[in-house]
Amino acid sequence: MARLFIAVQPTEEVLDALAALPRPDDPGVRWTRREHWHVTLRFLGEADPEEAAEALAGLDQPETEALLGPAVSRVGRFVVAIPVQGLDELAAAVRALTAGIGEPPDPRPFTGHLTLARLGRRAACGLAGAPFSARFPVREVELLRSTLTAEGPIHEVIARRPLRPR
Numbered sequence: 001m002a003r004l005f006i007a008v009q010p011t012e013e014v015l016d017a018l019a020a021l022p023r024p025d026d027p028g029v030r031w032t033r034r035e036h037w038h039v040t041l042r043f044l045g046e047a048d049p050e051e052a053a054e055a056l057a058g059l060d061q062p063e064t065e066a067l068l069g070p071a072v073s074r075v076g077r078f079v080v081a082i083p084v085q086g087l088d089e090l091a092a093a094v095r096a097l098t099a100g101i102g103e104p105p106d107p108r109p110f111t112g113h114l115t116l117a118r119l120g121r122r123a124a125c126g127l128a129g130a131p132f133s134a135r136f137p138v139r140e141v142e143l144l145r146s147t148l149t150a151e152g153p154i155h156e157v158i159a160r161r162p163l164r165p166r
Contacts, residue, residue, distance in 0.1 A: 003146045004047045004102060004158075006056065006094050007038040008066065008087065010114070011136040018082075018134075021072070021116070021127060028123025029080070032115050036155060039066060039084050039114050041091040041141065044102030049145065053159035055097045056143050061090050063163045068114065069133030075113050080125045082132055084112035090163075094141065139163055 010018070015034055023031050044052055067085040075081045091110040099105055117125055143159040 001046045002049050002158075003148070004044040004049060004052050004143060005146060006041045006044065006052075006098065006141060006143050008041065008090075008138045008141055009038050010066070010068075010134075014068065014134045014136045017132075018114070018116070021130065021132065024126040026123060026125055028120030029125050030118045030120075032117060033152070036153065037114055037116075038142075038144075038155075039087060039112055041087065041094045041110075042098055042105060044098060047102030049143070049158050052098065052101050052143055055101055056094075056141065056159055056161045058097055059093060059141060059161045059163075061093050061163050062166050064090055064138045065135055066112070066138050067133075067135050070131060072116065072127050072130045072132055074125075074128055075111065075115075078119045079113075079115055080117040080119065080128055081113035081115045084114055087112045087138065090138065090141070 018037060019034055065086050068082045072082055088110055095105045140163060141161045142157050145156045145158050147154045
């Protein structure tokens, strides 16, 4: 068993644009690192990696495009993120294929986002509201293992599933 999630990765150009955003030194704000920037399609939690990879191998979806922006925003009370559009159908297909694997799927509708920071209890983030827009092609989906450490999570790709060319 391992802590797993399924995600798509932005291109290097998009990662460079995200890295160029200011990171205000606001109290209680923990900035995520470049190697953690992704868009989660489904968090599986503790699950069997082989079972998850087998399910993902059944994914038959076309390539798509992810649209980021138009601005940095909040997702709930404790997350600063960039909204991501264009992945709803892909996320729904992943959810259907993996519904019986790991934790039950989140009952809320999919809300695509790329997390930039997590906020402490009373923290505010000066980056929220800053304009940002980008797009990237989504040509594959990744199954990742997340190992929690004192220095932060370590993400390891354990399977990739290419999407069908358009």
